[in-house]
Amino acid sequence: MTLNIVKIAAGALLSVGLATAAHAQTIRVAHVDPDEWTASKKGAAAHIFKNIVEGETDLTVELYPAGALGNEDELVAQAQDNVTQVVMVSGAMSKICSAASVLDIPYTFASATIAWDVLDGEFGSALGEHCLEQTGLRTLAYGETGFRNFTNNTREIRKPEDMDGLKFRVQPIPLYLELVKGLGGAPTPIAWTELPNALSTGVVDGQENPVGVIYNNGLHKLQKYMTLDGHVYAADFILISDEFYQSLTPAQQAVVERAARIAGNMGRSIQQWSSAEGVNKVQAEGMQVYSPTAEEIAAFAEKAQPAVIEYLRGELGEDAQWIDRLQAAVANVSQ
Template sequence: MSFKFGKFAVAAAMTIGLVSVASAQTIRVAHVDPDEWTASKKGAAAHIFKNIVEGETNLKVDLYPAGALGNETELVGQAAEGLTQVVLVSGAMSKICPAAGVLDIPYTFSSATLAWEVLDGEFGKALGEHCLELTGLRTLAYGETGFRNFTNSTREIRKPEDMKGLKFRVQPIPLYVEMVKGLGGEPTPIAWTELPNALTTGVVDGQENPVGVIYNNNLHKLQKYMTLDGHVYGADFILISDEFYQSLTPAQQQVVDKAAKVAGTMGRAIQQWGTAEGVNKVKAEGMQVYSPTAEEIAAFAEKAQPAVIDYLRTELGEDAVWIDRLQEAVAAAAK
C-alpha cells in the first residue's frame, strides 16, 4: 500500500521552480544541512555519495544542500513524487512512516555504536522495508544526527529531580513534551528561530539539542550547564525513490547501495567528530559539562520512557508492535 503525497506535489513543484525533472541519468540529492563536509554530517554524506556514484557509473549526481529545495517535509514529498531522487532526512521520516518514531523513545540507545548495530541489522532492514511499502521510498542506509542533551542556566542536572521546576524549550512535538513532563521539568514548545530570545529573556531556563547544534549556534554562551544524558538518538535516513531505483540497472543499483552505506558511515563519523570537538570547545569557553553515570541514566530512563511509550502506543495503533521489536533488537545487540 503506497502512502499518497498528492498534497506535497504543488508545493514541491513551486519549490523546485524552473529546475526540470531529472532524467534517468541524473540523481538529484537534497538535504537541509550546510554543504561543508568537514562540519556537516549530511553535507559529508552527500559528497561521498556523489563521488562514488559518479566515479563508478555513468550517472550524474547533483547536490542541493542547505534547504535549497525546501524543508525536510517538502523533500520527502518531492522524492515520493519523483521530483528529487535521493533525500537525507531525520525528523520528517516519522511524519511519513509513523513507525520510525519509535527511534525517538528516550534513553533507548546507551551509545552510538549500539544504535549503529541495531539500525544496520535486522531491525533497521525490517523498518526500512515497512517504510518502503508505506511510502514508496527505499531506505538505502542510516546516518546520524546525534544524541540530544539538556542545557540550562539554573543548576547542574545529575538526576531527574534536578529538573523539577525548570522550563525547557522543546520542539513542538508531543513526544518531547511527554518526555520532559516525565522527567519533572516543564516543557515549553517554542520554534527554533525564537529559542535564543527565549533563553535570553528567561521565558525558558533551558533547552535540548545535540552538542554540535548547541556549539555552532552559540547556545553555550546563553547557558551555563550541560548534561550529556543523550536522551534521544537522532538517525538520518538516506532515501531514494523506489521507482527511480528500479529504473537503474543492477550494476548501477549495486553502486548506489554501496555509496549510500559509505555515505551513512561518513555522516556518522563527522557527527562523532563534531560532538567530541563541541564538548571540548564549550568546556574551554566556560560551560560546565556533566556526564551521568550508567545508574543515573537508568534513573532518567525510568522517569521518561513510560509516558512516551504510552503516547506512542496510542498514536501508532497496530504499528505499536515496532516499539517491542526495537526493544528486543536493542536487548539482543547489547548482549
C-alpha cells in the same frame, strides 16, 4: 542492398543511443545541512555519495545542500513525487512513517555503536521495508544526527529531580512533551528560529539538542550547564524514490546502495567528531558539562520512558509492535 545496410546500421546506432540516454540519468540529492566536508555530516555524506556514484556509473549527481530545495518535510514530498531522487532527513521520517518514531523513545540506546548495530541489522532492514510500503521511499542507509542533551541556565542536572520546575524548549512534537514532563520539567514548544531569544529573555530556562548543534549555533553562550544524558538518539535516513530506484539497472542499484552506506558511515564519523570537539569547545568557553553515570542514566530512563511508550502505543495502533521489536533488537545487540 547498400541502402538497407545503411538503414540497419543507423537503426542500431539509434537503439544504442536511446539505451545510453535511458541510463544517463541525473540524481538530485538534497538535505538541509551546510555544504561542508569537515563540519557537516549530511554535507560530507552527500559529496561522498556523489563521488562514488559518478565514479562507478554513468549517472550524474546534483547536490542541493542547506535547504536549497526546502525544509525536510518538503524534501520528503519531493522524493515521493520523484522530483528530487535522494534526500537525507531525520525528524521528517516519523511524520510519513509512524513506526520510525519508536527510535525517539528516550534512553533506548546506551551508545552510538549499539544504535548502529540495531539500524544496520535486521531491525533497521525491516523498518526500512515497512516504511517503503508506507511511503514509496526506500531507505538506502542510516546516518546520524546524534544524541540529544539537556542544557539550562539555572543549575546542574544530575538526576531527574533536578529538572523540577525548569522550563525547557522542545520541538512541537508530542513525544518530546511527554519526555520532559515525565522527567518533571515544563516542556515549552518553541520554533527553532525563536529559541535564542527565548533563552536570552528567560522565556525558557533550557533546551535540548545534539552537542554539535548547540555549539555551532552559539547556544552554549546563552546557557551555563550541559548534561550529557543522551536522552534521544537521532538517526538520519538516506532515502531514494523507489520509482527512480526501480528505473536503474541492477548494477547501478548496487553502486547507489553501497555509496549510501559509505555516505551514512561518513556522516556518523563526522557527527562523532563534532560531538567530541563540541564538548571540548563549550567547556573551554566556560560551560559546565556533566556526564551522568550509568546508574543516573537508568534513573532518567525510569522516569521518562513509561510516559513516552504509553503515548506511542496509543498513537501507533498496530504499529506499536515496533516498540517491542526495537527493544528486543537493542537487548540482542547489547548482550
